[in-house]
Ligand SMILES: Nc1nc2c(ncn2[C@@H]2O[C@H](COP(=O)(O)OP(=O)(O)O)[C@@H](O)[C@H]2O)c(=O)[nH]1
């Protein structure tokens with residue numbers, strides 16, 4: 001796999017329609033280089049690359065493993081994407097975030113916030129949201145009610161309304177064919193209008209910052225844990241001191257019985273005291 005040109009990343013969950021959209025952007029003459037999945041098992045374990053030409057400029061279009069595919073721990077897509085982005089010397093021109101229209105569940109919302117955090121604010125100018133699997137009328141009218149979902153609304157507003165609808169997988173008349181063509185042109189126009197590519201340097205900065213935040217959080221948690229330990233130790237020491245004091249008082253009354261009764265009283269006192 002060789003990365004020479006600016007990169008266009010296809011991101012999203014498995015089954016969202018990334019490979020299908022990639023093939024549509026490449027056009028049928030490119031012989032469908034990306035494998036579309038027939039089941040919900042990801043067909044793309046590593047990143048796959050094909051050349052996409054827009055207005056005479058070549059880009060490396062990259063199909064990535066689906067986010068949240070690593071339920072069995074065998075694949076960490078963020079790691080695969082990280083390794084990949086590090087090879088993109090020319091930077092990432094566009095990030096096509098593919099979301100299934102009408103199926104924005106908590107998982108999609110999580111995917112969205114994970115990827116936002118993962119790439120950082122610098123990537124804001126490079127995102128394009130593409131809604132896939134929309135009904136034909138929605139592809140034709142570009143009608144998606146994303147503004148009803150708060151996290152989507154804020155994200156799409158933040159990225160300057162760069163959103164579109166993926167073309168229909170199959171079309172049956174001229175109107176639908178034209179609508180598909182229009183949507184593809186729109187996505188390509190968004191791509192070529194993005195001014196500055198997202199660089200590996202920016203990505204590394206975000207990764208460093210996240211590592212630092214993680215370490216800070218670990219340190220904070222360790223401090224809390226130690227504080228709890230200390231409090232527990234104090235509690236234990238308090239009980240022990242009460243037992244000893246009780247035994248001493250008891251033994252002055254009666255050497256054996258007094259010690260036992262005194263210890264018990266001390267223990268009770270200690271426990272009651274410690275629980276306050
Ligand atoms: N109905 C419908 N199915 C689609 C559309 N796009 C993709 N699919 C199907 O959804 C499944 C997953 O698509 P795929 O491109 O492999 O998703 P990926 O895992 O994100 O790459 C495949 O069976 C596709 O044929 C669409 O626009 N409409």
Ligand SMILES: [Mg+2]
Pocket residue numbers: 015018019020035036037043044063
């Ligand atoms: Mg795929």
